[in-house]
Amino acid sequence: MQYNTIDQILTRDEKALTVMAHDIKTPLMAIVSMLNVIKKGYVDDDAEKIKDLVSRSIKQAESLIAMLNDILDYALLADKSKVNREPVHLSDVFKDSISVMRTYVDQKQILFTYAPDLGKEKYIYGNRTFLLRAFNNILMNAVKYNKEQGSITINCRENNHNNIIITFADTGIGIPEEDLEKVFKIFERGRQARKNLDGSLGLGLSLVKQIVDFHFGEIAMNSAVDKGTTITVTLPLYKKEK
Amino acid sequence: MSHKILVVEDEIDILEAHRVVLERNHYEVLTAVNLGVAKELLGKHKIDLILLDVMMEKDSDGFNFAQYVKSDKKFKHIPIIMATAVNLRTKFKFDIEKDGDFLPVEKFMEKPIDPDDLIATIRGLLK
Numbered sequence: 015m016q017y018n019t020i021d022q023i024l025t026r027d028e029k030a031l032t033v034m035a036h037d038i039k040t041p042l043m044a045i046v047s048m049l050n051v052i053k054k055g056y057v058d059d060d061a062e063k064i065k066d067l068v069s070r071s072i073k074q075a076e077s078l079i080a081m082l083n084d085i086l087d088y089a090l091l092a093d094k095s096k097v098n099r100e101p102v103h104l105s106d107v108f109k110d111s112i113s114v115m116r117t118y119v120d121q122k123q124i125l126f127t128y129a130p131d132l133g134k135e136k137y138i139y140g141n142r143t144f145l146l147r148a149f150n151n152i153l154m155n156a157v158k159y160n161k162e163q164g165s166i167t168i169n170c171r172e173n174n175h176n177n178i179i180i181t182f183a184d185t186g187i188g189i190p191e192e193d194l195e196k197v198f199k200i201f202e203r204g205r206q207a208r209k210n211l212d213g214s215l216g217l218g219l220s221l222v223k224q225i226v227d228f229h230f231g232e233i234a235m236n237s238a239v240d241k242g243t244t245i246t247v248t249l250p251l252y253k254k255e256k
Numbered sequence: 257m258s259h260k261i262l263v264v265e266d267e268i269d270i271l272e273a274h275r276v277v278l279e280r281n282h283y284e285v286l287t288a289v290n291l292g293v294a295k296e297l298l299g300k301h302k303i304d305l306i307l308l309d310v311m312m313e314k315d316s317d318g319f320n321f322a323q324y325v326k327s328d329k330k331f332k333h334i335p336i337i338m339a340t341a342v343n344l345r346t347k348f349k350f351d352i353e354k355d356g357d358f359l360p361v362e363k364f365m366e367k368p369i370d371p372d373d374l375i376a377t378i379r380g381l382l383k
Contacts, residue, residue, distance in 0.1 A: 043367050044270050048269055056280045057276060067273070
């Protein structure tokens with residue numbers, strides 16, 4: 015007799031909902047646990063500990079906000095007709111994304127390399143906010159999974175088919191080969207991987223894939239455990255009328 | 257001499273909350289975020305009680321560790337409190353009466369655990 019596992023029985027939506035509920039519940043339980051310690055008076059005489067527990071609670075709450083933002087974006091992208099498209103100056107998106115990442119990169123003393131005129135005079139016909147979100151999510155992974163004093167390199171080149179090919183290479187922990195195909199699928203990452211990424215990452219790369227799809231592009235990933243990961247995003251260029 | 261409690265929990269903030277409450281109640285606390293560390297600490301120290309998260313990296317980690325402790329003559333006397341959350345996928349809810357046979361622990365406590373209840377339970381088990 016053959017048995018089905020729970021994962022085989024649940025539909026994709028049911029699976030997504032249960033994983034989502036779990037991912038929301040875990041930080042909430044941590045918050046309630048820490049605030050209860052304060053409320054019940056266990057640390058009344060220790061202002062530093064109170065501050066520490068409150069800071070940890072805020073960090074957990076922020077990870078929840080990030081996760082819910084991902085969910086909202088994901089839902090919005092499900093109906094592509096509702097998302098505005100316009101010519102987007104690629105170098106502006108890079109500039110904004112790099113400036114957001116700068117603090118995180120510096121904290122971990124990561125060597126960050128990119129050409130200053132990345133995407134100069136290149137336009138994508140799409141949505142600036144979502145493109146920025148995609149680059150931020152990719153770079154956030156590159157930072158969080160990276161080693162201290164590791165490196166992140168962004169490169170950009172144009173091919174003969176009017177596409178721009180952007181590579182994001184990091185020297186992080188890498189992803190085992192058997193997990194590579196799962197990373198772009200909603201909620202299919204391991205529990206540990208989701209935790210490492212401050213909660214927002216259950217959806218992070220699947221959201222990136224949705225965004226790349228929205229821009230008629232392609233995304234690919236190469237990775238080697240303990241060596242690093244390279245994500246390649248190919249996007250069709252928009253020829254702006256002069 | 258204060259009792260030594262091993263807390264096994266992979267969510268570091270929950271671990272910290274437990275650690276603070278237990279230390280304030282004069283217990284000596286050892287913490288482990290995975291089963292490897294937990295087993296190592298168990299071998300090195302004389303543990304009086306284990307507070308164990310039911311589901312860590314893998315769904316079965318908590319169960320496996322409880323079995324490991326209770327099947328070893330050196331450790332089987334150590335009471336275990338298992339911190340449980342209703343498993344969203346399986347809808348499992350644990351009960352000492354009905355699940356005690358296959359889950360050899362002394363007490364289940366549902367997460368998030370109230371710190372006062374935790375201390376009362378530990379006092380009861382260490383009497």
